[in-house]
Amino acid sequence: MNLIDLLGYFGAFLSAITFMPQVWLAWKTKSVGDLSIWMILIVITSCVVWLVYAVNVKSGPVLAANLIVLALSLLLFYFKLTFKKPK
């Protein structure tokens, strides 16, 4: 594996963990009013598209990264539906 491949894997790793601190903050505060539901829906849609792409081009890193992001964005979507905004 050369340096550029490594860079790609590092990028995929960072992209995969992007929503971890956001899920943690939302869970801790039970507050998601400032999160855009459209952002979450676009992320879910893009993950599905990337997963189909990854299976077809047989890319393990893209598959793994998007499975993690899909799980985290579904969690954010669930939080968005269940945590009530304070009045």
Next chain:
Amino acid sequence: MNLIDLLGYFGAFLSAITFMPQVWLAWKTKSVGDLSIWMILIVITSCVVWLVYAVNVKSGPVLAANLIVLALSLLLFYFKLTFKKPK
């Protein structure tokens, strides 16, 4: 261009516009308290990594998508620093 390439471009397009509704919501409400600063910092870092990767593998779609995401995440970072949390 085959169907799989098209899917990749569609995924890159969706990934590029992910933060547009979030930037819009933050700008409209001037409220970013529920946004994780760590999420924003990870996105900025991953964009830089992906940009270096894209230049090296000469991937136009990866370059374009990450330039857009970088601009939007820098905006969110600026909002996060300047919009005050209501007490």
